[in-house]
Amino acid sequence: MVATPVNLSSVPKFKIRSEILALQSNLVQWRRELHRWPELGFKERRTAAFVQQKLSEWGIPHQGSIAQTGIVATITSTKPTGGRVMAIRADMDALPIQEENIVDYRSQIDGLMHACGHDGHTAIALGTAFWLWQHRDSFRGTVKIIFQPAEEGPGGAKPMIEQGVLEHPRVEAIIGLHLWNNLPIGTVGVRSGALMAAVESFTCTILGKGGHGAMPHQTVDSVLVAAQVVNALQTIVARNVDPLDSAVVTVGELHAGTKRNVIADKAKLNGTVRYFNPALGNLIPQRLEQVIAGVCQSHGAGYELDYQRLYPPVINDGAIAALVRSVAETVVETPAGVVPECRTMGGEDMSFFLQEVPGCYFFVGAANPDKDLAYPHHHPRFDFDETALGTGVEIFVRCVEKFCR
CATH class of the missing domain: 3.30.70.360 (Alpha-Beta Plaits)
Structure with missing residues (x-):
């Protein structure tokens, strides 16, 4: 069933710096490559190899094979010692669903599909890593970018935590996003307290x-x-x-x-x-x-x-949620584009990270009925407006700049 159409003429637009806009074609290319080759939880070997290849090309220090297929990239500022430590988390796994979209980047694996946007999350995290690495003087401290397996099941966050991804150095705050077809393109959903069940x-x-x-x-x-x-x-x-x-x-x-x-x-x-x-x-x-x-x-x-x-439930820390909200309000042209009441009874194992350190999980609206991109998550025709990819990178980067200074 298609989501209720939205009048996009009234939807606010995003302010994205030119250097991140220039990454948009790469973000789309990476996302589509990942979409063609979906993999289930703890089997994301091709996906992990793709991520590590990009990180290696750019010279970004990283560690792989965490909780089987997880990866952590560590980006340290070139500014003098000190600063804070923030983590950004992105999930990588797909679902056992047969894709029905007729697009040139449709799944090449029978019975498997990226039907929840994790291919987009991974592309956004890669774009964020690339930008931060190229602009290590724009923040002070360290950023860990966590590429997590098995969010859809049986759960990759907990074993990654158990293997120390939040340590050395100790993460002080963590953020993550979900491309969200329950919100229209041009909006961001941010709230403190319980977000997901x-x-x-x-x-x-x-x-x-x-x-x-x-x-x-x-x-x-x-x-x-x-x-x-x-x-x-x-x-x-x-x-x-x-x-x-x-x-x-x-x-x-x-x-x-x-x-x-x-x-x-x-x-x-x-x-x-x-x-x-x-x-x-x-x-x-x-x-x-x-x-x-x-x-x-x-x-x-x-x-x-x-x-x-x-x-467990996804419960956002008030202070970090306020940080993300303040950033979103600078990216979205009007405050109406930041949606506070966006709770869902869906679940997410980002909750395990939020039990360990203060953090915020938020939604980036990605539905665009005018392009027939409004099918719900886990639907065989799920897809999203790819302009949301650059938005995700911009928000992540601004959060780092504001927290790590």
């Missing part, structure tokens, strides 16, 4: 007693129990979560049965949990199991529950 999942197997469909009194109907569990789980958010907090409990799969006249002995539910408030991290799984146990007990059924905590 925690991502957790559960699998529950209802253990009943099978039998003939015509003799239900001899059985414990797992399908009936599962149906009541699905309904009852909706009361967790409706009656246990403060209405001023946002949370979601969704059952996305229910599998049971083999024949129409056989009552199934097992039913399997798979679902996801999302929330912004970290305090709900204990409440929701506790209530979820209580609800399942209560429904099963009332019907004489058993259950097996596997609950997985994947990513």
Whole structure:
């Protein structure tokens, strides 16, 4: 489904320095090369080789093979010693989706596609690295540019942190961006506090007693129990979560049965949990199991529950968010182009970095319905307006200049 069209005549434009505008054709070329060759999490070998080749060509010090395919480039100012340390993070992985776009840079790998913009994130990070390396006198201190694998799963941020990417020197602040088709080109979404939700999942197997469909009194109907569990789980958010907090409990799969006249002995539910408030991290799984146990007990059924905590919520530091917002307001011609209410129940493992150091994750609007570039993320026809690439580089560079001075 195509996103709602936006009147682009009212959208503010960006102020981008001429040297970064001159990089635009390179940014597009890099992004399209990466788009042609998508790779899944921890398998980004071709992508990592491409990134390292560029960094080596430019003479930028870097370390590869971190958390398998991750890379960290380190750029130190030519100014006298001192200054601060900022990190910039970009993810590199693609998705198991068959691309439907008819473009000359479409995916060359059957069943894989950059359907979330990570090819653009990597190109922006490369452009930022190139510009900062050429202008090492424009800031004071050190910038680490982190090319991270496996954001889409199973998660590359945590193992990169465990392998020391935030140390030597210790990172004082971190920023990252997401090209965002939920916002039109010409806008930037920045907010302090919770931006993206925690991502957790559960699998529950209802253990009943099978039998003939015509003799239900001899059985414990797992399908009936599962149906009541699905309904009852909706009361967790409706009656246990403060209405001023946002949370979601969704059952996305229910599998049971083999024949129409056989009552199934097992039913399997798979679902996801999302929330912004970290305090709900204990409440929701506790209530979820209580609800399942209560429904099963009332019907004489058993259950097996596997609950997985994947990513914590993305919570931006107030001071770093204010820094990014102030920069965005200098890049966008009018303050109306900086959107503060841009939260989403989608998740991101940038959250692990933000748990370690103050930082800000923000959105760069990339949808352009006039060019048929407004399909949602993870759609087989996802694509974005590539003019957002230069915008991303400009914002990153200005954040470094303002923080590291």
